[in-house]
Amino acid sequence: MSVGSRIRSARWRLIVPVLVAAASVGSAVILYVTQYRTDVQTDATAASSAVRAASEGTVALLTYKPDTVDADLASAKAHLTGEFLNYYGKFSDEILLPAAKDRAVATEASVVRAAEAEIHPDTAKVLVFVNQTTTSRDRPDASQSASSVMVSLAKVDGHWLISAFDPI
Incomplete structure (x- = not known):
């Protein structure tokens, strides 16, 4: 060479x-x-969407009336996914449905404030502050309570759904 x-x-x-x-x-x-780039996938629009889904889902979970309880619970389940959907289905069938029908329990929830605590492309956590009013046949005078909940969300088919609901 x-x-x-x-x-x-x-x-x-x-x-x-x-x-x-x-x-x-x-x-x-x-x-x-x-x-x-997760910063693009989790921009302000994504965070706003997650906060809105957590707020709407929280109201749906915590609001029901005796005369519309079946539709109210079905609407709430539409905001859920995974194991939490299974848990809520069982809880609502065994506890909420009988209470609403037998004792005329009615609750109305409103979100006072909500903000993202953690946001990723397919998961999020939102801190939600809730006021809830409850009445029943035994207690017709409204009982009010305030609480805070950490709502975990998962993105399923492009929509944020609640995957966990943890009172704080």
């Missing part, structure tokens, strides 16, 4: 790894900017 071919061979051995490294870095940057 001549000296000139050795030099060309040495240059190529140096150039090829540099080109491969540059292509890899370029690909990584493009993927990061277009696919993996």
